Amino acid sequence: MAARGLGMKFEGYDMLLNACIKKRAFREGQRVHAHMIKTRYLPHVYLRTRLIILYGKCDRLRDARNVLDEMPEKNVVYWTAMISVYSQRGFAFEALDLFVQMLRSDTKPNEFTFTTVLCSCTGTLGFEFGRQIHSNIIKRTLDTHIFVGSSLLEMYAKAGRIHEAREVFESLPEKDVVSCTAIISGYAQLGLDAEALELFRRLNLEGMTSNFVTYASVLTALSGLAALELGKQVHNHVLRCNLPFHVVLQNSLIDMYSKCGNLIYSRRIFDNMPERTVISWNAMLVGYSKHGMGGEVVELYKLMRNENKTKPDSVTLLAVLYGCSHGGMEDVGLKIFDEMMKGNDGVEPDIEHYGCVVDLLSRAGRVEEAFEFIKRMPFEPTAAEWGSLLGACRVHSNIDVGEFVGRRLLEIEPENAGNYVILSNLYACAGRWEDAGMVRDLMMEKAVKKDPGRSWIEIDQTLHSFHASDRSHPRWEEVFAILKKLSI
């Protein structure tokens, strides 16, 4: 469309650039650009924008920026295209910085610019900046624009300000599938699963249309509640809708079944997928790991490596190491970590991987080795690593290491009641009653309280929540009988 009436050369360049954008073909795109320069062709504004988009899609941010910088006069479309490139590639600071430069150049942002720039308003500073942008948006009466509004509510939700997100959502005069999904997902991502489902129910009654993204978000909320029956209903509904294959939705189903404890269903979905992403593999590996199925984890990881179609990432290795640790396969886990250190997996170990190794050694009762490993780590150990070791010291009654680790933990996180309890129990185990009492006194002094652990169960599509020794629920006897049957 844009090519009409602008000459053959324009049409040719337009066609070539669009093909390069589609295929993310950097080299070919660069050759098209070079041809324009060699033949002294002055590209139309449209083609310059396409060049920015092309370089952005090919991850060549410097080249994209050069196209922008070389323009003698920049209009709002150029600026927005470049801000969008930064934003989509995760360069939030650069996106906001360019937005400021745009304002300084007296170019007025439009609804496209606001929609784009709000995606980069993350983190404390980004959020503060986003709030100022919100004021500006209100002044320009763009806050009820469906695209701008969706980006605004997402910014608030990502900052944990769900009430403000909801206000923006409710104030939208018209809601579409994206804005509805954004608010449902906002609740789900903050762990407000019941609220997410309630809103989904309400919006459905009001005639909302759902698509595969909506169902993926709803499944996230159901996973958080471990609501298997409702999850099955959503799955059946999705099947009845005959939606085309979407890897994201299938990944959500794998995760939902795994979090609800049904690994057989998860694996069935995984096996039947015509294509998988690294997240599909990770969801399945995490499922096995969390259920202590070390053998399945290692077997699936081998399959992934043998297939050689999907590269493992940091989460893959975390899941594998975690699975080995919880599945009693410490030697295999240590070997895999060793391969990581040699660079054979293409993933550089970070502190969380080191933490898994501490956990591997701790759970295997190799307390002294775990202690030495922590001391040699190239990272400053956090409460997570010390915490794994303290638990192991308690289980394996290692008072010497445990005392050091426990004291260290009380310094790092004095508000964590669990550490006081474990240290006190450790002293008690060793017959050091005075020290055990002292730790309990310290707990009282600091007003630290241990919350009772909670568990929940789904009966007839209703979730019932309990804490230890809780008999206040009207149906507790029924639940108790079920738990007894399940040996929980």
Place this chain on the structure above:
DNA sequence: TTAGGGTTAG
């Protein structure tokens, strides 16, 4: 010509 929602871990 530039725009919004999604899946794994923590």
